[in-house]
Amino acid sequence: LEQPVSGERRSQASLRGSRPRCLETGCLRRAVMWRFLRTVLALLLALAWQHASQAKTVRPSSRRGLGQLSTFATAALAKAHAALAVEKAYPVELNTAVDGVMPTGRQAARAAALARAKAAESGPNKIYGETEKLITMREMRQPSPLAGPSVNVLGMSLSAVDAGGTLMWAVAIFFGIPSPLLFVGVTEGLDVRFSHRVELWLATLLGKGEEQWATDRAEGFQAEAPLPYTAAVAAACVPVGFVVDQATTFMVSGDHGWSASLGTCAAIAALFLEVGRPKRLSREEKEMRDTLWQDFGDFAQLRLVRKTGGVHVSDVIKSFRKTNIRYIGSQRASDTDIEDAVRSWYQGSLSNAGFLRDVVLLSETDSMERANRILQEVEEKRTRSA
Structure with missing residues (x-):
């Protein structure tokens, strides 16, 4: 007969295959190294304060400044000792066995973090449990309540932040994102909008390259394209902006707000470039x-x-x-x-x-x-x- 699986074992089994980013071995090493450097800095500042107190040639203002630094160092040292005490109470070991299985690598770090979070939640310090809940929600791709209402499109949960980020990236792509060479004085090719190049390419592809406006643009003159060409290019920029928004969101560990902010900055830079763009003659x-x-x-x-x-x-x-x-x-x-x-x-x-x-x-x-x-x-x- 199939034995019933407890809720705790089911939650561990569902979370065991995920890929955490901030609980890997490298992150733990960096955390330990930061605590060590903070401890050394606190000791050095304490020794400097002791030497300044005994010396008679130090100015009173310098002595007061060292006193403030010493106070900060003492607080940092106390935090470091408190963190080390928590580590001793709930150690992170990579040889923690879950359900009789000895995992390795990321699974071991994940299992150890779960065990530490469970033990910390029962004690006075519950920060590990709250952090674990946030990590679990991000890995399960649950939308944040701050992102506003979401809509399910093709199996993807899209919020208002995603729509805003897509729109901002589409605007930036339509007008053209400024090249970094612009800040060093290279302005070659900036007198042509990116969408104008796409409109000319589209006319050539459709066999309309002999029209007057296409001929003028090919020869370097200013000419307005018919409205259907502009509308088609603007509509094509929307899915491209969506892809860029999702790729940026993935690169910033699933933070939709960061992607929308970067898209807004790119759109503002593109609009400023459009306002200051040198105009061609007809x-x-x-x-x-x-x-x-x-x-x-x-x-x-x-x-x-x-x-x-x-x-x-x-x-x-x-x-x-x-x-x-x-x-x-x-x-x-x-x-x-x-x-x-x-x-x-x-x-x-x-x-x-x-x-x-x-x-x-x-x-x-x-x-x-x-x-x-x-x-x-x-x-x-x-x-x-x-």
Whole structure:
């Protein structure tokens, strides 16, 4: 006949096959080493306080500081002795036998921890029992009550924290997580959003790479993708964010809050990068800029001379607008666009007040004389070549 199994033996059998992380032999060694170092530190501070009390050359403020350190050392030493006393009362041995079986390795550490927790719960110190309950709840993958209501999806218990973490990771992936090289000044490739690259790849995959917006993006211009492409990429970022959230949760020992916090930090960094991302020019804006720079080059050839002196950038902009009828108003080009053309021609940094050093603006009469000289030189070159 099959003998009935007691509740205690059933609980031990169910917990024996689990894999604890904080009750392994390495953790126990680190705990013992920490207690030893804390004891040595307490003894050293006590000796320093005794030496300072006997010495007459120590300042009173230093003596008081050593006294406070000595008090802290005494308390730490008392805690260390109390911990050692508990270890002696409930020792952790790796040769503890459970149900007549001598386990080894992790199972032995687990069985010893269970025995110590059971003995400690019956005494005045119950911290081991509470710790064991928390470890058991984590290993059984029971959701924490602080995580909010949970929903069972495909056999997985997902809480509101999981949903928030998934959303934050999805936002970070959609906009693109900043590269660590950004903090050392490497900004190459940051002018393109990650989702824009995926949209272009999706259009190429569907055979729509010849559309105008896809062609403009491939050539480095700014272009907005149709709404279905953006919606498809945003929807694809959600399952990817879920996978990243679950992987991060696994790496931090099942703490869903840590994963959600890391996802929030990544989303904030991605949004800051999106706000400060350099904007690309569209094809029309690029053509207008090239035309403006060419017109300003012709104007500078007649009106600007590089010699000792200086001229303010606002005077250059006013003279350029008077000379070219197309740029009289601000509809075709703004002052900022013309200033960019000035900086491109000048190939140097303006002064803090906005002056171009070693550049002189000629008057209309001088510019006409200069134009006539240029025409004469051109005619002489044609005559010589003929």
